[in-house]
Amino acid sequence: MKRLTAKVLSCAPLNAEMGLLTLALPAxxxxxxxxxxxxxxxxxxxxxxxxxxxxxxxxxxxxxELGIAAKGEGTRxxxxxxxGEEIDLLYPLGRGFDKGAxxxxxxxxxxxxxxxxxxxxxxxxxxxxxAVFGFRSRDLLYAVEECEKTGASVxxxxxxxxxxxxxxxxxxxxEMLRRGEVDGVMACGPTPMLRAxxxxxxxxxxxxxLSLEEHMGCGLGACLTCNCKVKAKDGEFGYKRVCADGxxxxxxxxxxx
Amino acid sequence: xNMGVNLCGVELKNPVIAASGTFGFxxxxxxxxxxxxxxxxxxxxxxxxxxxxxxxxxxxxxxxGVLNSVGLQNPGVEAFIExxxxxxxxxxxxxxxxxxxxxxxxxxxxxxRLSKTGIHILEMNISCPNVKEGGVAFGTRPESVYxxxxxxxxxxxxxxxxxxxxxxxxxxxxxxAAQEGGxxxxxxxxxxTGMAVDVRTRRPVLANVxxxxxxxxxRPVALRMCYxxxxxxxxxxxxxxxxxxxxDAAAFLLVGCTAVQVGTANLHNPYACPEVVRGxxxxxxxQGVQDVRELIGALRLD
Ligand SMILES: Cc1cc2nc3c(=O)[nH]c(=O)nc-3n(C[C@H](O)[C@H](O)[C@H](O)COP(=O)(O)OP(=O)(O)OC[C@H]3O[C@@H](n4cnc5c(N)ncnc54)[C@H](O)[C@@H]3O)c2cc1C
Ligand SMILES: Cc1cc2nc3c(=O)[nH]c(=O)nc-3n(C[C@H](O)[C@H](O)[C@H](O)COP(=O)(O)O)c2cc1C
Ligand code: FES
Numbered sequence: 366m367k368r369l370t371a372k373v374l375s376c377a378p379l380n381a382e383m384g385l386l387t388l389a390l391p392a393x394x395x396x397x398x399x400x401x402x403x404x405x406x407x408x409x410x411x412x413x414x415x416x417x418x419x420x421x422x423x424x425x426x427x428x429x430e431l432g433i434a435a436k437g438e439g440t441r442x443x444x445x446x447x448x449g450e451e452i453d454l455l456y457p458l459g460r461g462f463d464k465g466a467x468x469x470x471x472x473x474x475x476x477x478x479x480x481x482x483x484x485x486x487x488x489x490x491x492x493x494x495x496a497v498f499g500f501r502s503r504d505l506l507y508a509v510e511e512c513e514k515t516g517a518s519v520x521x522x523x524x525x526x527x528x529x530x531x532x533x534x535x536x537x538x539x540e541m542l543r544r545g546e547v548d549g550v551m552a553c554g555p556t557p558m559l560r561a562x563x564x565x566x567x568x569x570x571x572x573x574x575l576s577l578e579e580h581m582g583c584g585l586g587a588c589l590t591c592n593c594k595v596k597a598k599d600g601e602f603g604y605k606r607v608c609a610d611g612x613x614x615x616x617x618x619x620x621x622x
Numbered sequence: 623x624n625m626g627v628n629l630c631g632v633e634l635k636n637p638v639i640a641a642s643g644t645f646g647f648x649x650x651x652x653x654x655x656x657x658x659x660x661x662x663x664x665x666x667x668x669x670x671x672x673x674x675x676x677x678x679x680x681x682x683x684x685x686x687g688v689l690n691s692v693g694l695q696n697p698g699v700e701a702f703i704e705x706x707x708x709x710x711x712x713x714x715x716x717x718x719x720x721x722x723x724x725x726x727x728x729x730x731x732x733x734x735r736l737s738k739t740g741i742h743i744l745e746m747n748i749s750c751p752n753v754k755e756g757g758v759a760f761g762t763r764p765e766s767v768y769x770x771x772x773x774x775x776x777x778x779x780x781x782x783x784x785x786x787x788x789x790x791x792x793x794x795x796x797x798x799a800a801q802e803g804g805x806x807x808x809x810x811x812x813x814x815t816g817m818a819v820d821v822r823t824r825r826p827v828l829a830n831v832x833x834x835x836x837x838x839x840x841r842p843v844a845l846r847m848c849y850x851x852x853x854x855x856x857x858x859x860x861x862x863x864x865x866x867x868x869x870d871a872a873a874f875l876l877v878g879c880t881a882v883q884v885g886t887a888n889l890h891n892p893y894a895c896p897e898v899v900r901g902x903x904x905x906x907x908x909q910g911v912q913d914v915r916e917l918i919g920a921l922r923l924d
Contacts, residue, residue, distance in 0.1 A: 367653065368892060406890065414837050414890050415683045439683075455892070580679045582688070582889040585653075587646035589666070589695045590681035604674060604695065609650075 369394055369454050371429065373446045379432050381504040383477065384444040385422070386431045388452060397424050399485035400461025400551075400576055400613040403431065404584035406453035407439045408446060417443060418581050418608070420481035420553070421457065422508075429456070432480040432507065458584050459612050462574055464489050467549035471541055472496040472517075473534050473562050475554025476505070481576055483508045485551055490515045495541065499534040499558065503527035535561045542569040551613075552576065556621060563616045573616035579607040586610075594620040623906055624913040625899070627661070629858055629881050630781040630806040632742045634661035634716055637914060638871065638899045641862050641885030642667055642720035642745065642785075643692060647706035652713070654892045660899070661881060662716035664809075665702065667747050668736075669721070670728050672698035677829040682818050686864075687839030688886050689816050691830035694722055699732060703739050711740050720785070722747040726770055729760075730777040737779035744780045746771070746805075749787030749812035761787040761812075764799035771803025783860065786810040786851070788840075793847045794854035801855045809860035809883065810851060811844045837886040838864040845873055852878025852919065866894065868901020875917040 371388035379385040402420050407413035417439045423430040435441045446452060462485050464470070470492050472482040479498050486494050494517035500506050501524045512519050520537045521529030530537065535558070541547050542565055552562045553576035566573035582588040586609030593611065595618045597603035602620050605611065625636040639662035640648070647665050648657040657663060675695025682689050696702070699721070710717050719741040721732040729746060736744055748761035748770060760770045771784055784800040786793065788811035800808050813834025818827040826832075844863020852859045861879035865871050866887040874882045887894035906914055 411838070412686045413683060414686065414688055414886065415681070416890065580681050582681050582690070583644070583650070583892075585650040585892065587650040588644055588681075588690075588889060589646075589675065589692050590690055592675065592678050592680060592695070594677070 367395065367455050367458070369456050370451045371454055373448050373450045373452060374428070375448055376444060376446050380507040383432050383434045383507060386433055386443065386446060388429045388431070390427045390429050392427075394427070395457060397421055397457035398461035399488050400481050401457040401459045402612060403429070404455040404458055404581070405443055407442050408450070408452065409442050413439055413442070415439075415582065416455065416584060418584060420576070421484050422480045423484050423487060425487075432477065434477045455584055459608055460610065462551050462576070462613050464492065465549070467492060469493040469547045469549070470495070471538060471547040471550045473538055473550060473552040473554070473558070475499040475534060475558040476501065478552075478554030478558070478576070479508050481553050482551065483512055486512050486515045486517055490517075495547065496520065497522065497534040497537045499523070499554065500528070501525065533561070534558060535565060538562065539565055542566065542571055547571060549573070550616075560621045563619060563621070566616050574613050575616050575619055576613045577607050577611055577619065581608050584608045596620055623903060624915070625903060627880055627915055627918075629743070629860070630783070632716055632781060634881060635659065636661045636899045636902070637875065637881040638895055638902065639664055639716075639718060639860065639881055639883045640888065640895050641883035642718075642747065644885040644888045647702070648710055648713070648715065651888065651892055651895075655896050656713070658713035658715050660715065660895050662718050662742070663710060664718035664720050664745055664883060665706070665710075666696050667694045667720045667722045668696050668699045668702050668732065669694060669723060670699060670731055672696065672701065679828055680830070682827045684816070684818060684835065685839060687835050687837040688889065689818055689828060689833040689835050690813070691828045691833035693830060699735055703735075707739060707741065716743070717741045718743045718745045718783070720745045720747050726773050729770060729774050733774045733778035733782070737777070741780060743783050743807070744778055745783045745785050745809060746774055747785045747812070749785050761796070762790050764795045767796050768799040768803040771800050771805050775804035781806040783807040783809050785812055787812050788814050788843060788847055794850045797851035797854045801857050805857060807858040807860060807880075808851060808855065809862065811840065811847055811863045814840055814843065836863070838866060840864050841870065845877060848874055848879050849877035849921070865898060868898055868903070868905045871898050871902050872905045872917055875914070876919070876921045878919040878921070880918055
């Protein structure tokens with residue numbers, strides 16, 4: 366079943382803003398795909414009614430890892446979890462990344478958007494994987510070594526030049542696309558980054574998959590509160606549900622703004 | 623123990639109905655439990671033509687509450703009749719068709735169209751705060767509630783339940799207006815209009831600027847309004863607003879509701895509705911009540 370109680374194994378800092386929450390999944394948890402998410406009940410009092418969607422950072426041997434940024438009260442409370450405590454989750458939800466026939470994949474991540482890519486790079490390690498990750502500054506780096514361990518090459522970019530390249534992830538991505546070095550892109554990060562990745566991939570004719578974020582209610586596809594704009598027939602637009610139709614969408618389908 | 627109730631001629635297995643807009647057409651929750659086991663399912667608000675709804679963000683959290691501004695996104699009444707209604711009927715669910723419109727003509731059309739199908743109850747939503755035309759505009763003044771109920775009554779061959787807005791000065795007056803217009807039942811409350819602002823960006827959190835508040839935050843207001851409405855009318859009242867447990871549901875029955883609806887709780891807990899049914903059974907057992915109907919209107923004021 367999809368509603369689980371998972372035991373906290375540990376909760377440790379991942380970088381200056383994020384924590385790594387490690388959970389033991391109960392027996393019988395469904396198999397998960399990279400890009401899917403867990404919908405987490407905020408622990409403590411019952412005043413926080415909505416669950417918080419968090420991408421899967423890693424799943425192996427019945428252990429689920431989540432990389433969580435303390436944004437507001439909900440994520441702060443989740444990160445206060447102590448070993449032995451129980452977390453209530455709906456898991457796994459949504460439609461994840463699809464490797465299809467891709468043999469050379471570029472992973473493009475920004476900030477907390479790097480989290481789902483780490484799981485994807487673990488799972489798709491039989492492909493030739495290259496990653497470009499953007500962070501605001503050096504103290505916000507995470508997941509880089511873990512991703513390198515999968516055999517991939519990782520290029521780090523920072524906004525302030527304190528680590529790796531000084532600049533945006535789109536620079537290195539553009540070079541890879543220009544040189545025809547990849548046959549697919551998987552991306553997750555802030556909207557301006559995704560918009561730029563979408564434009565580049567479409568221009569170069571390389572298929573891309575974008576993982577989107579939106580405020581959510583049920584997480585199951587029933588309440589229609591998590592809508593994102595997509596292209597529809599005849600140049601019109603429509604809405605899809607980020608929770609159930611996504612969070613990963615083909616780049617050509619997504620309409621930003 | 624008997625948990626069944628009769629709601630304007632329709633037998634419900636128990637008094638717990640899933641509330642409109644939080645339950646889709648039931649399919650997602652059927653992955654968790656048999657939705658046919660509920661008292662009924664009020665489906666997502668339907669309109670004559672498909673509706674896109676409002677842009678994102680459509681939801682945010684407030685203390686013990688939720689603000690939403692979906693704006694009646696739905697595939698239109700024909701798609702519902704073709705794709706979802708047969709499935710719901712096959713599940714053995716009592717189907718409450720929640721319908722909205724922009725004009726009186728829309729409401730009458732919806733009533734006529736849905737009367738020709740297997741739905742059990744028409745829930746006329748004149749209380750949606752998230753659409754520009756129609757919706758709550760019909761539901762805020764007693765005269766307009768009377769008028770639209772009377773007009774729709776003439777086109778409706780099914781039990782007609784009018785869903786009332788809490789955004790009114792005197793709920794008793796509005797409830798009486800629906801009864802006088804010919805409603806077979808009333809349901810309340812729809813959401814209370816509210817707003818949230820992101821101080822950092824100085825923007826409203828919801829793209830629609832305002833939204834509807836639901837969840838435990840509204841429960842005391844909802845309970846008071848159900849009490850006043852039940853005192854004012856002789857037709858059945860279906861109560862909702864922040865119900866999460868069997869105890870919550872029992873309180874609504876005690877103030878005079880024949881059945882309850884559970885909405886926002888589904889967003890947090892996919893098992894909310896069956897848990898309320900079991901909780902209500904437990905309340906009855908504790909109090910030595912053999913028939914859940916003994917709770918209806920059993921509030922003691924001495
Ligand atoms: C599919 C998906 C995957 C995500 N994966 C991760 C992840 O791996 N790590 C991580 O740190 N964060 C992730 N997020 C973002 C995370 O869900 C939000 O930061 C979190 O919900 C904020 O809650 P809060 O109470 O701390 O903040 P508040 O701002 O106080 O939240 C208020 C309300 O707005 C909602 N909200 C605010 N920001 C967001 C947002 N960006 N996305 C969705 N809802 C939001 C909250 O859920 C809550 O209902 C993901 C979001 C989505 C949609
Ligand atoms: C996301 C969401 C969507 C809703 N959509 C509808 C709708 O389409 N039609 C309607 O009559 N009420 C709608 N409602 C209102 C609920 O049916 C219910 O009246 C209200 O939320 C109060 O009950 P609750 O506190 O149990 O949620 C919606 C509520 C929510 C939270
Ligand atoms: S969160 Fe309910 S439909 Fe996506």
